[in-house]
Amino acid sequence: MLIRKAVRYRLETTPEQENLLARAIGCVRFVWNRALAVQKSYLDHHCGTLNYAGLCELLTSWRNSEAFGFLAESPSMPQQQTLRYLTQALKEAFNxxxxxxxxxxxxxFVHDSLRYPEPGHIHFDLNPVDRDGRKVLPKIFLPCIGWVKxxxxxxIGGEIRNATVSRAGGHWYVAIQTEKEVPDPVHPSTxxxxxxxxxxxxxxxxxxxxxxxxxAYRDLQKKLV
Incomplete structure (x- = not known):
C-alpha cells in the first residue's frame, strides 16, 4: 500500500531570503493571473483554451521578454507548476x-505559496555544524533561494516527492510531501x-x-419529578 503524507517545518529565513521568496511568490501569482487573462480572452473570442504546452510556450516568451524579464529572476519550476494547476482548474470548471x-x-497575501514539483532540485543538510564544530539548525536548499535553515x-520519512513553501502569520514554512510503501493492514481477528x-x-x-x-430517562422519570 502506497502512503503519501506531508510534514511541515518552519523556516528560519534571513531578510534577504524573505525578499527572494516574496518575489518568487509574486511571480507565481503574476503568471497565474496573466495566464488566466489569456485563457479568458481566448474564451471570449470563442477560440477555446490553450493547453499546458501552449501556456509553457507563453511563459518562456514572457521570461525572455524585456517587459516581463523579472520572471527569469525567480525559479521556473513553481511558475510551470501554477500553469498545471490552472490547466486542471479550467478542466474541472468545464466538467x-x-x-x-x-x-x-x-x-x-491570500494563500501565498509556491511549489517545487521536482524532488531532484531539493537538497538537505540535516547535520550541519558551524566553524567551531557546534551543531546548528538543519538546512534545505531551494532553487534560486539558497540554503535556508x-x-x-x-x-522526514519516505521518498520526497515535492516541497511547498508558504507564508502564514508572518512566518515562512515548507511542507515536504513524502511517499513510501507499507504492507497492507491485516486485522488480527479471524x-x-x-x-x-x-x-x-x-x-x-x-x-x-x-x-x-x-x-434511563423513563426509569428515573418519577424520581426526576
Whole structure:
C-alpha cells in the first residue's frame, strides 16, 4: 500500500531570503493571473483554451521578454507548476460532473505559496555544524533561494516527492510531501459479526445476541419529578 503524507517545518529565513521568496511568490501569482487573462480572452473570442504546452510556450516568451524579464529572476519550476494547476482548474470548471467553479484571479497575501514539483532540485543538510564544530539548525536548499535553515520538528520519512513553501502569520514554512510503501493492514481477528440497530432492541447481532435499549430517562422519570 502506497502512503503519501506531508510534514511541515518552519523556516528560519534571513531578510534577504524573505525578499527572494516574496518575489518568487509574486511571480507565481503574476503568471497565474496573466495566464488566466489569456485563457479568458481566448474564451471570449470563442477560440477555446490553450493547453499546458501552449501556456509553457507563453511563459518562456514572457521570461525572455524585456517587459516581463523579472520572471527569469525567480525559479521556473513553481511558475510551470501554477500553469498545471490552472490547466486542471479550467478542466474541472468545464466538467459537468464537477462542482468546481471557474478559477479566479489571485490576490496578494491570500494563500501565498509556491511549489517545487521536482524532488531532484531539493537538497538537505540535516547535520550541519558551524566553524567551531557546534551543531546548528538543519538546512534545505531551494532553487534560486539558497540554503535556508528550518526547524526539524519531526523526521522526514519516505521518498520526497515535492516541497511547498508558504507564508502564514508572518512566518515562512515548507511542507515536504513524502511517499513510501507499507504492507497492507491485516486485522488480527479471524471472526466477524454483523449488527442491526432497531427500535425494540438497541442492537441485534448476527449471532443472535440482543442488547436491550437504555431507558434511563423513563426509569428515573418519577424520581426526576
Amino acid at each position: 459537468k460532473n464537477s462542482v468546481k467553479r471557474f478559477p479566479n484571479f489571485k490576490k496578494k 528550518f526547524r526539524k520538528s519531526c523526521i 471472526t466477524a459479526v454483523g449488527g442491526d440497530r432497531g427500535v425494540a432492541n438497541l442492537l441485534t447481532l448476527s449471532d443472535g445476541t440482543m442488547f436491550l435499549p437504555v431507558t
